[in-house]
Amino acid sequence: MILNYHSIMKNNSKISKQQYAYKVIKSRILDGRYPPGYKIVIDQLARELRTSAIPVREAIRNLEADGLIHFKPYSGAIVTPFNEKEYLETLSVLAVLEGFATAISAQHFPADRINELTEINERMKEALNDFDFLMFGNCNREFHSLTYQYCNNHFLTENIKSTWNRLDRVRKMGAATKPARAKKSIEEHEVIIDMLRGARSFEEIEAYVRTHKLNTVQAFLEEKNDRELRNYT
Amino acid sequence: MILNYHSIMKNNSKISKQQYAYKVIKSRILDGRYPPGYKIVIDQLARELRTSAIPVREAIRNLEADGLIHFKPYSGAIVTPFNEKEYLETLSVLAVLEGFATAISAQHFPADRINELTEINERMKEALNDFDFLMFGNCNREFHSLTYQYCNNHFLTENIKSTWNRLDRVRKMGAATKPARAKKSIEEHEVIIDMLRGARSFEEIEAYVRTHKLNTVQAFLEEKNDRELRNYT
DNA sequence: TTATTTCAAATCATATACGATTTATAAAAA
DNA sequence: TTTTTATAAATCGTATATGATTTGAAATAA
Structure with missing residues (x-):
């Protein structure tokens, strides 16, 4: 592309102010600086970001669609x-x-x-050895993204992606991965890899992957149960 | 509630201008006045609605989240x-x-x-007799809403609702219901009602309902196939 | 005291005004 | 002719200013 006056001017790698505001707010929610229940005051944040209120408002609208923020008129x-x-x-x-x-x-x-799936799973083992749960979670997401990548249904993958984004908040807060579960999870991934290689039936694969993911829910509930039992004894 | 000065003043049943804009745009998309590919010009619409551009902008953001509109910066x-x-x-x-x-x-x-399910299904029969496909579609949605109402997973029902909303556009355009399919659909609903009454197994119910809904996809594809074949003969 | 009303401060919602970007068109150069 | 550059029109993006609504605290009445 040839650079004329306009194309030079625009290459200051600008993102719009509302995108900027969006990123700032989102990162603050994810890293806990804006904890659950925190009230975001538009004017105040706009001053801090050296913008007017409007870009902040629009950013908040987007975050509402992501489910990170709850918005109440005039409130x-x-x-x-x-x-x-x-x-x-x-x-x-x-x-x-x-x-x-x-x-x-x-x-x-x-x-x-x-x-590639095997490689990702290896990285998960390493992450687990290093107790790097953030890395573990990232690889886990990467693993599954790849497994369903060829599902050939764009709407479905978008839905999955936005569901992951909702979970991100909790994931980064660290409440997600339990060491005991992590080990089993890696083993189950190996089974999934084998199933993909072996061209197993649709029903079999669907059931196994679903159970694999529901096991995380189960683990969470059991761990919580244990915790509560301990509190009473 | 006791009415003081403020509560009297606010009872002019006002909705915010952006909600108003949202409703107007959405209805125009659904009834076809804004056909697919139509470019919505913010300033122009703002003048027509006697508001400034900002409420219209925000309404458009919301519609984007609904998937009805595609937004491109500066464009x-x-x-x-x-x-x-x-x-x-x-x-x-x-x-x-x-x-x-x-x-x-x-x-x-x-x-x-x-x-109640049986009643709704009866209304669907009537609607079909009257060739009132809009009514048929509405009842169909009502029927399923009720069947999954007790699933006790708020996130799941919200996801389903927003998925329905996406389909609304096509539904109201009338491309959705094929008479031949509609009749079978009603019969399948009766099976579903029996299953709910008979407390059948989880797997059985899930499989049947899924198939019931996928049959609509199948019918659509077959109808399309027929249509295309006719065009070549 | 307790409930109600009034009032002011904080904050959101919108209008107006202006600058920024894109897009299409016309002029100029190769 | 074809490609590139300049220009103008349309439209979007944001800042500033002002009106609208809520919220909470103080004043008043029961």
Whole structure:
């Protein structure tokens, strides 16, 4: 591309102010600086970001669509309270969607990408050894993204992606991965890899992947149960 | 509630201008006045609605989250083109979600609401007799809403609802219901009612409801196939 | 005291005004 | 002719200013 006056001017790698505001607010929610229940005051934040209120408003609208913020007219935007029930509900939906998506994807999965899955799973083992749960979570997401990548249903993958984004908040807060579960999870991934290689039936794959993901919910509930029992003895 | 000065003043049943703009735009998309590909010009619409541009902008953001509009910076908002592939993709996802939701719901479904389902199904028969496909579609949605109402997973029902909303556009355009399919659909609803009454197994219910909904996709594809064959002969 | 009303401060919602970007068109150069 | 550059019109993006609504605290009445 030839650079004329206009194309030079625009290359200051600008993003719009509302995108900027969006990123700032989102990162602050994710890293806990804006904890659940925190009230975001538009004017105040606009001053801090050296913008007017409008870009901040629009950013907040987008975050509302992501489910990170709850907005009430004339009252303000508060960070959606962390809700254990909703967290488990979301995980269940994800299990159903990914189970279905992976089963479709398996029918078109190219043989030469199978070893990528093995590699990712190896990285998960390393992460677990290093107790690097953030890395573990990232690889886990990467693993599943690849398994359902060939499901050939764009709307489905978008739905899954936005569901993951909702969970991100909890994931980064660290409440997600339990060491005991992590080990089993890696083993189950190996089974999934074998199923993809072996071209197993649609129903079999869907059921296994769904169960694999629901096991995380189960683990969470059991761990919580133990914790509560301990508190009473 | 006691009425003081403020509460009197606010009772002019006002909705915010952006909500107003949202409703106007949405209805125009649904009734076809803004066809797929139509470019919505903010300033122009703002003048027509006697507001400033900002409420219109925000309404457009919301519609983008609904998937009705596609927005490109500095370029404008265009009504998302009707895309047959995406329509079928969305229906498939809905089949999976509703199958799962209904199976859970069945476990807690109260016996005294079963006959409501029968009533709705009767209304569908009438609608079909009158060739009132809009009514038919509405009842169909009502029927399924009730079947999965007791699934006890708020995130799941929200996801289903927003998926329905995406389909609304096509539904109201009338491309959805084929008479031949409609009749079978009613019969399948009767089977579903029996299953809810008979407390059948989770797997059985999930599979049946999913298939029921996927049959609509199938019918669409077959009808399309026929149509195309006719064009070549 | 307790409930109600009034009032002011904080904050959101919108209008107006202006600058920024894209897009299409016309002019100029190769 | 074809490609590139300049220009103008349309439209979007944001700042500033002002009106509208809520909220909470103080004042008043029961």
